[in-house]
Amino acid sequence: QKEVEQNSGPLSVPEGAIASLNCTYSDRGSQSFFWYRQYSGKSPELIMSIYSNGDKEDGRFTAQLNKASQYVSLLIRDSQPSDSATYLCAVIGGSQGNLIFGKGTKLSVKP
Amino acid sequence: DTGVSQNPRHKITKRGQNVTFRCDPISEHNRLYWYRQTLGQGPEFLTYFQNEAQLEKSRLLSDRFSAERPKGSFSTLEIQRTEQGDSAMYLCASSSGLAPGPQYFGPGTRLTVL
Numbered sequence: 419q420k421e422v423e424q425n426s427g428p429l430s431v432p433e434g435a436i437a438s439l440n441c442t443y444s445d446r447g448s449q450s451f452f453w454y455r456q457y458s459g460k461s462p463e464l465i466m467s468i469y470s471n472g473d474k475e476d477g478r479f480t481a482q483l484n485k486a487s488q489y490v491s492l493l494i495r496d497s498q499p500s501d502s503a504t505y506l507c508a509v510i511g512g513s514q515g516n517l518i519f520g521k522g523t524k525l526s527v528k529p
Numbered sequence: 530d531t532g533v534s535q536n537p538r539h540k541i542t543k544r545g546q547n548v549t550f551r552c553d554p555i556s557e558h559n560r561l562y563w564y565r566q567t568l569g570q571g572p573e574f575l576t577y578f579q580n581e582a583q584l585e586k587s588r589l590l591s592d593r594f595s596a597e598r599p600k601g602s603f604s605t606l607e608i609q610r611t612e613q614g615d616s617a618m619y620l621c622a623s624s625s626g627l628a629p630g631p632q633y634f635g636p637g638t639r640l641t642v643l
Binding site: 422426450452454460461462463464467506508510511512513514515516517519520521522 | 564584618628629633635
Protein backbone atom coordinates (compact mmCIF):
# COMPACT_ATOMS: atom_id res chain seq x y z
CA GLN A 419 0.00 0.00 0.00
CA LYS A 420 1.63 3.22 -1.18
CA GLU A 421 1.34 6.01 1.36
CA VAL A 422 2.00 9.71 1.67
CA GLU A 423 2.39 11.17 5.13
CA GLN A 424 1.98 14.78 6.19
CA ASN A 425 1.76 16.49 9.54
CA SER A 426 -1.88 17.60 9.73
CA GLY A 427 -1.01 20.73 11.70
CA PRO A 428 -2.29 23.26 12.13
CA LEU A 429 0.91 25.10 11.35
CA SER A 430 0.74 28.71 12.43
CA VAL A 431 3.25 31.31 11.21
CA PRO A 432 3.28 35.10 11.43
CA GLU A 433 2.84 37.18 8.30
CA GLY A 434 6.14 37.61 6.47
CA ALA A 435 7.71 34.45 7.90
CA ILE A 436 8.77 31.30 6.05
CA ALA A 437 6.32 28.42 6.23
CA SER A 438 7.84 24.95 5.90
CA LEU A 439 5.61 22.03 4.96
CA ASN A 440 6.89 18.47 4.90
CA CYS A 441 5.86 15.20 3.31
CA THR A 442 7.23 11.67 3.22
CA TYR A 443 6.26 8.88 0.85
CA SER A 444 6.57 5.12 1.04
CA ASP A 445 7.27 4.05 -2.55
CA ARG A 446 10.97 4.43 -3.33
CA GLY A 447 10.16 4.18 -7.03
CA SER A 448 8.03 7.33 -7.09
CA GLN A 449 9.20 9.83 -9.69
CA SER A 450 6.70 12.67 -9.75
CA PHE A 451 5.63 14.87 -6.87
CA PHE A 452 3.09 17.66 -6.57
CA TRP A 453 1.92 20.25 -4.09
CA TYR A 454 -1.68 21.40 -4.16
CA ARG A 455 -3.29 24.20 -2.20
CA GLN A 456 -6.88 23.76 -1.07
CA TYR A 457 -8.94 26.53 0.46
CA SER A 458 -11.80 25.51 2.70
CA GLY A 459 -14.73 24.25 0.65
CA LYS A 460 -12.80 24.51 -2.63
CA SER A 461 -11.01 22.03 -4.84
CA PRO A 462 -7.23 21.43 -4.93
CA GLU A 463 -5.17 23.88 -6.96
CA LEU A 464 -1.80 22.80 -8.36
CA ILE A 465 1.01 25.07 -7.17
CA MET A 466 4.22 23.08 -7.72
CA SER A 467 5.52 20.00 -9.51
CA ILE A 468 8.96 18.50 -8.89
CA TYR A 469 10.61 15.50 -10.50
CA SER A 470 14.36 15.75 -9.74
CA ASN A 471 16.36 15.88 -6.54
CA GLY A 472 17.06 19.39 -5.32
CA ASP A 473 15.16 22.63 -5.21
CA LYS A 474 12.66 24.15 -7.61
CA GLU A 475 11.60 27.75 -7.14
CA ASP A 476 8.49 29.51 -8.42
CA GLY A 477 7.89 32.95 -7.00
CA ARG A 478 7.50 32.71 -3.23
CA PHE A 479 7.30 28.90 -3.39
CA THR A 480 10.23 26.47 -3.29
CA ALA A 481 9.77 22.73 -3.54
CA GLN A 482 12.56 20.48 -2.32
CA LEU A 483 12.95 16.81 -3.17
CA ASN A 484 15.24 14.21 -1.61
CA LYS A 485 14.54 10.81 -3.15
CA ALA A 486 17.11 9.02 -0.99
CA SER A 487 15.23 10.11 2.12
CA GLN A 488 11.83 9.83 0.39
CA TYR A 489 11.08 13.35 1.48
CA VAL A 490 9.56 16.33 -0.27
CA SER A 491 8.93 19.74 1.21
CA LEU A 492 7.39 23.09 0.31
CA LEU A 493 8.70 26.41 1.55
CA ILE A 494 6.56 29.53 1.34
CA ARG A 495 8.55 32.74 1.74
CA ASP A 496 7.04 36.01 2.92
CA SER A 497 3.88 34.20 4.01
CA GLN A 498 0.64 36.15 3.57
CA PRO A 499 -2.75 35.67 5.24
CA SER A 500 -4.03 34.65 1.80
CA ASP A 501 -1.71 31.62 1.98
CA SER A 502 -3.84 30.23 4.82
CA ALA A 503 -5.13 26.95 3.41
CA THR A 504 -4.56 23.21 3.50
CA TYR A 505 -1.54 22.07 1.51
CA LEU A 506 -1.73 18.63 -0.03
CA CYS A 507 1.30 16.58 -1.04
CA ALA A 508 0.72 14.09 -3.84
CA VAL A 509 2.73 11.50 -5.71
CA ILE A 510 1.89 9.52 -8.80
CA GLY A 511 0.94 6.14 -7.42
CA GLY A 512 0.11 4.00 -10.41
CA SER A 513 1.11 3.36 -13.99
CA GLN A 514 -1.90 5.31 -15.20
CA GLY A 515 -0.95 8.39 -13.24
CA ASN A 516 -3.47 8.35 -10.41
CA LEU A 517 -2.36 10.54 -7.54
CA ILE A 518 -1.91 9.40 -3.96
CA PHE A 519 -2.46 12.26 -1.55
CA GLY A 520 -1.48 12.91 2.01
CA LYS A 521 -4.14 14.16 4.41
CA GLY A 522 -2.81 17.69 4.06
CA THR A 523 -1.26 20.24 6.39
CA LYS A 524 -3.41 23.16 7.46
CA LEU A 525 -1.46 26.42 7.39
CA SER A 526 -2.58 29.54 9.20
CA VAL A 527 -0.76 32.82 8.55
CA LYS A 528 -1.46 35.36 11.26
CA PRO A 529 -1.44 39.09 10.37
CA ASP B 530 -8.70 27.14 -21.86
CA THR B 531 -11.59 27.48 -19.45
CA GLY B 532 -10.48 24.87 -16.96
CA VAL B 533 -12.23 21.74 -15.76
CA SER B 534 -15.93 22.18 -15.08
CA GLN B 535 -18.24 19.99 -13.03
CA ASN B 536 -22.00 19.90 -12.63
CA PRO B 537 -23.90 20.07 -10.44
CA ARG B 538 -21.83 21.81 -7.79
CA HIS B 539 -24.06 20.54 -5.01
CA LYS B 540 -26.44 17.60 -4.83
CA ILE B 541 -28.65 16.61 -1.95
CA THR B 542 -30.41 13.28 -2.28
CA LYS B 543 -32.20 10.73 -0.19
CA ARG B 544 -30.71 7.35 0.57
CA GLY B 545 -31.49 4.86 -2.14
CA GLN B 546 -31.75 7.38 -4.97
CA ASN B 547 -29.48 7.43 -8.02
CA VAL B 548 -27.32 10.44 -8.83
CA THR B 549 -25.21 11.39 -11.83
CA PHE B 550 -22.39 13.90 -12.00
CA ARG B 551 -20.78 15.40 -15.07
CA CYS B 552 -17.21 16.51 -15.71
CA ASP B 553 -15.96 18.51 -18.68
CA PRO B 554 -12.16 18.37 -18.81
CA ILE B 555 -9.80 20.95 -20.21
CA SER B 556 -10.00 20.87 -24.00
CA GLU B 557 -7.60 18.42 -25.60
CA HIS B 558 -6.78 16.72 -22.28
CA ASN B 559 -6.83 13.01 -23.01
CA ARG B 560 -6.53 11.89 -19.38
CA LEU B 561 -9.46 12.18 -16.98
CA TYR B 562 -9.53 11.10 -13.33
CA TRP B 563 -12.27 10.92 -10.71
CA TYR B 564 -11.49 11.26 -7.01
CA ARG B 565 -13.54 11.36 -3.83
CA GLN B 566 -12.66 13.53 -0.84
CA THR B 567 -14.13 13.40 2.64
CA LEU B 568 -13.59 15.90 5.43
CA GLY B 569 -10.04 15.92 6.77
CA GLN B 570 -8.73 13.55 4.12
CA GLY B 571 -6.87 13.97 0.88
CA PRO B 572 -8.62 13.03 -2.37
CA GLU B 573 -8.82 9.30 -3.05
CA PHE B 574 -8.61 7.91 -6.58
CA LEU B 575 -11.72 6.31 -8.03
CA THR B 576 -11.20 5.76 -11.74
CA TYR B 577 -9.20 6.82 -14.79
CA PHE B 578 -10.02 7.33 -18.46
CA GLN B 579 -7.60 7.72 -21.32
CA ASN B 580 -9.67 9.16 -24.12
CA GLU B 581 -12.85 7.03 -24.04
CA ALA B 582 -11.29 3.95 -22.45
CA GLN B 583 -11.69 3.32 -18.74
CA LEU B 584 -8.26 1.91 -17.90
CA GLU B 585 -8.21 1.76 -14.14
CA LYS B 586 -10.70 1.45 -11.29
CA SER B 587 -9.99 1.66 -7.58
CA ARG B 588 -11.23 -0.84 -5.04
CA LEU B 589 -13.27 2.10 -3.72
CA LEU B 590 -15.42 1.96 -6.84
CA SER B 591 -18.10 -0.47 -5.72
CA ASP B 592 -20.64 -2.07 -8.04
CA ARG B 593 -22.99 0.82 -7.34
CA PHE B 594 -20.62 3.22 -9.09
CA SER B 595 -20.27 3.47 -12.84
CA ALA B 596 -18.40 5.94 -14.98
CA GLU B 597 -18.33 6.69 -18.67
CA ARG B 598 -16.50 8.97 -21.05
CA PRO B 599 -18.26 8.68 -24.40
CA LYS B 600 -16.28 9.99 -27.35
CA GLY B 601 -13.39 10.86 -25.07
CA SER B 602 -14.82 14.24 -24.11
CA PHE B 603 -16.97 14.79 -21.02
CA SER B 604 -17.36 12.10 -18.36
CA THR B 605 -20.20 11.05 -16.10
CA LEU B 606 -20.08 9.33 -12.74
CA GLU B 607 -23.25 7.62 -11.57
CA ILE B 608 -23.95 6.30 -8.10
CA GLN B 609 -26.88 3.94 -7.78
CA ARG B 610 -28.78 3.30 -4.57
CA THR B 611 -26.91 5.98 -2.67
CA GLU B 612 -25.87 5.40 0.93
CA GLN B 613 -25.03 7.92 3.62
CA GLY B 614 -21.40 6.86 3.36
CA ASP B 615 -21.35 8.17 -0.20
CA SER B 616 -21.56 11.73 1.11
CA ALA B 617 -18.36 13.41 -0.04
CA MET B 618 -16.86 15.84 -2.53
CA TYR B 619 -16.47 14.20 -5.93
CA LEU B 620 -13.58 15.70 -7.86
CA CYS B 621 -12.68 15.41 -11.50
CA ALA B 622 -9.18 16.14 -12.79
CA SER B 623 -7.65 16.14 -16.22
CA SER B 624 -4.19 16.12 -17.71
CA SER B 625 -2.55 15.76 -21.07
CA GLY B 626 0.31 13.88 -22.60
CA LEU B 627 1.52 10.40 -23.34
CA ALA B 628 2.91 10.05 -19.82
CA PRO B 629 1.22 10.84 -16.50
CA GLY B 630 1.78 14.39 -15.32
CA PRO B 631 0.23 17.24 -13.35
CA GLN B 632 -3.51 17.08 -12.94
CA TYR B 633 -5.89 20.03 -12.86
CA PHE B 634 -8.99 19.75 -10.74
CA GLY B 635 -12.50 20.96 -11.34
CA PRO B 636 -14.53 22.68 -8.61
CA GLY B 637 -16.06 19.40 -7.46
CA THR B 638 -19.57 18.18 -6.77
CA ARG B 639 -20.53 18.03 -3.12
CA LEU B 640 -22.93 15.16 -2.50
CA THR B 641 -25.03 14.94 0.63
CA VAL B 642 -27.06 11.76 1.16
CA LEU B 643 -29.81 12.12 3.75
